[in-house]
Amino acid sequence: MAENGIGDRVENGFDAEDEQNPNKKNRRAKVEALSVERVFENQEVPSWRRQLTMRAFVVSFVLSILFCFIVMKLNLTTGIIPSLNVSAGLLGFFFVRTWTKFLEKSGMLKQPFTRQENTVIQTCVVASSGIAFSGGFGSYLFALSERISKQSSDTRDIKNPALGWIIGFLFVVSFLGLFSVVPLRKIMIIDFKLTYPSGTATAYLINSFHTPEGAKLAKRQVSALGKLFSFSFLWGFFQWFYTAGDNCGFVNFPSLGLKAHNYKFYFDFSATYVGVGMICPYIINISVLLGGILSWGLMWPLIENRKGDWYSADLEPSSLHGLQGYKVFIAIAMILGDGLYNFFKVLSRTLSGLYYQLQHKQRSNVLPVADRTSPENPELSFDDQRRIQLFLKDQIPTWFAVGGYVAIAAISMAALPHIFHQLKWYYILVIYLLAPALAFCNAYGCGLTDWSLASTYGKLAIFTIGAWAGAAHGGVLAGLAACGVMMNIVSTASDLMQDFKTGYLTLASPRSMFVSQVIGTGMGCIIAPCVFWLFYKAFDDLGMTGTEYPAPYAVVYRNMAILAVEGFSSLPKNCLLLCYVFFGSAILINFIRDLLGKRGRFIPLPMAMAIPFYIGSYFAIDMCLGSLILFVWEKINKAKADAFGPAVASGLICGDGIWTLPASILALAGVKPPICMKFLSRATNAKVDKFLSS
Structure with missing residues (x-):
């Protein structure tokens, strides 16, 4: 910005x-x-082919593996995933700059490292790791499995994970969104001048890295990231030694007392979520904590006292007809209320923005692009003239985009029913007919607000296709598969437009951006399933409630699909009433936030409040600790906190995230930790001592 x-x-x-x-x-x-471009005026802008270097894709591949592990771990723990664009741009700069410095000293450097090449790396890495999110490994795709179905009220429609069909599914659905918005890039970036805050911020950082002062700061930022990466990795390694059994280790440390621990209130020593808390805005962290207090501190103990009245006292703890049902469906109600409110809010802003743009052009009686395509236009700044000139230089033909969309859609319609026989070809046809309009809405709304509503569009697909198919014809599976198709299209569309904005501001060619996004998506379609498969094989309790990797959204998405095909018949007593209350509360809270304007930033976010309803508040305490660290740091030295805060947070997240790779390998090899550290109450400990002494 x-x-x-x-x-x-x-x-x-x-x-x-x-x-x-x-x-x-x-x-x-x-x-x-x-002027930014005055600084780089004497630097030659390489052709789009020279921006796509082999070293860029080698570095992208390595970083894609790292970031896929991080995103996968976040997916399978709480589902809160912060923006990692800054980390991708910073690490890409560091690795290639180190590479080129070495070659330069040895006299073998043929092509200098440019900000355009840096943009290509960032685009490729974010596209690849984005598949770890939109691929649904922590939501709709894992919700198809038998392991998740056993935690819901319907075990009929299942499809267990297998590496082959997952990779095939991602390849036929992940590229369509790229072709859907390519013809709109000029309208979005140049004519409408959409902001795309994340894309703009990333471009600003990449531009700064390639100035002498920025390079020095980047070197210090990477140093800070490296130190915290090492600490976080070694801390994860140290904790592993104490996790020899169930409920062992620092993760289960009852830091706030045993009673609080039973209700999911404790600090679990997770470097990852301390780092996430440093990146996320304060209001998100506070909202998560408030949601945990409201649910685990008040509601669940009160509902638990109604055992035998509101629900049977003989039910399994995981049964959705008992307390678990309230946890899951009330969380779903809040998520849907928040999602629908923001959907209509962004849609209204999209329509009003379009109306304003069209009316403005009619009043000016000038074609939207005519005078602005010329870099000689005196009304434009030097930066804009140079950027528009290069952005329009390498065109991507419209026939290529339309032809690519039709071809991939045809392949997808033929292939998907073989992967999911419940997902009929005409369901897919309807999705693909609507997808370009929805992809445009998501890309335009993201440009205005920086919000991608991909998961909301996916939930709409669950309810529409699931209800259309019906329970008798595999509606649960059809709805979840349709969610994946829709979510991948609209997610990749907004991601590509963000990257076009970054490329526009760094003078990277749209062609190199598109090719980088395609290659990154291809990498993600292979790397992300392989990373998920490693987790799935290494941890037998993956996806189970109360474990290290509970995959909370998988249960939520499956129960959304059940709700779509069966209605409300499976809900326990008074659960529907509470769902209505929290659905309405989510809409009301959002409305009050918007009504108060700037003061509304102090009102909690319903979506963030809903996350701990199901899995607990332990990660909220980690995130609030991260916020506290950043807050104190800003009070002591704001400039230093602003400069190094994201790097420190990224180091904490990356180190702990990459530890899951050796941890998974050790689990697959059958290597067990040597120690179980467990905490008992004084009375229980006395009983254990008495038993052992007898």
């Missing part, structure tokens, strides 16, 4: 008269100094 602000100020409002006015002339000279 800072970049856009600079671009808006540079050279705007100056004319020939300014040259006669010394004050205005001086002002213009000062503003010229703010």
Whole structure:
């Protein structure tokens, strides 16, 4: 956003008269100094083919593996995934700069490292690791499994994970979204001037890395990231030694007392979520904690006292007809309420924004692109002229995008019914007919608000296709599979447009951006399933409630699909009433947030509040600790906290995340930790001592 602000100020409002006015002339000279592209004016912009280097894709591949492990771990623990774009750009810069420095000293460097190549790396890594999220390994795809179905009220429609069909499924659904919005890139980026805050912020960082001052700061940031990475990795390794049995180790340390521990209130010593807390806004962390207090501190103990009245006292703890049903379905109600409110909010902003753009163009009586495609337009800043010139230089033909969409859609319609026989070809046809419009809405809304509503569109597909298919014809499985198809299309569409914005601001060619996104998506379609398969084989309790990797959203998504095909018949007593209350509360809270304007930032977020309803508050305490560290750091030295906070947080997340690779390998090899560290109450400990002494 800072970049856009600079671009808006540079050279705007100056004319020939300014040259006669010394004050205005001086002002213009000062503003010229703010121009980003003036700094890089003497650097040659490589052709789009030269931006796609072998070293860029080698580094992208290595970082994709790292980031897929991180995203997969976050997916399978709580489902909260912060933006890792900054980490991808920073690590990409560090690795290639180190590579080129070595070659330069040895006299073998043929092509210098440019910000365009840095953008290609960032795009490829984010596209690849994005598949670990949109692939549904912690949500709709894992919800198909028998392991998750046993925790719900319906065990009929199942499809257990297998590496072959998962990779095939991702390859036929993940590329379609890329072709759906390619023809709109010029309208979105140049004509409508959409902000895309994440894409803009990433471009700002990449541009800064490639200045002398930025390179020095980046080196120090990487040093901080490396130190915290090492600490986090070694801390994960140290904790492993104490996890020889169930409920063992630091993860189960009753830091707030045994009673609080029973209700999921404890600090679990997770470096990952301390880091996540440092990246996430304060209000998200507070919202998660408030949700945990409301649910595990108040509601669940009160509902538990109704055992035998509201639900049978003889039920298994995991039964959805008991307390577990309240946890799951009330969380679903809040998620749906929040999702639908934001869907209609973003849709209304999209429609009003489009109406304004079209009306503005009609009033000006000028074609949207005509005068703005010329870099000679005096009304444009030097930055904008240069960016527009290069953004329009390497066109991606519309026939290529349309042809690619039709071809992939045809292949997908033929292949998907063989993977999921419950998902009929005409269901897929309807999705693909609607998908371009929905992909546009998501990409446009993301440009305005930085919110991708991919999961909301996926939930709409669950309810529409699931209800259409019906319970007798595999509606649960059809709905979940349809969710995957829709979610991949709209998610990759908004991601690509974010990358086009980044490329526009770093002078990276749209062609190199598109090719990088395609290659990154291809990498993700192989790397992400392999990483998930490693988790699935290494941890026998993956997806089970109360374990290290509970995959909470998998249970939530499956029960959404059951709700779509069976209605509310499976809910326990008064659960539907509570669902209505929390569904309405989510909408009301969002409405109040928007009504209060800037003051609304202090109102908690319903979506964040809903997450601990099912899995507990332990990670909220970790995240709030991360917030506290950042808050104190900002009070002591705000400039240093702003510069190094994201790097420190990324180091904590990356180190703990990559530890899961050796931990998984050790589990597959049958290597068990040597020690079980478990905590008992004084009374229980006395009984154990008495038993052992007898």
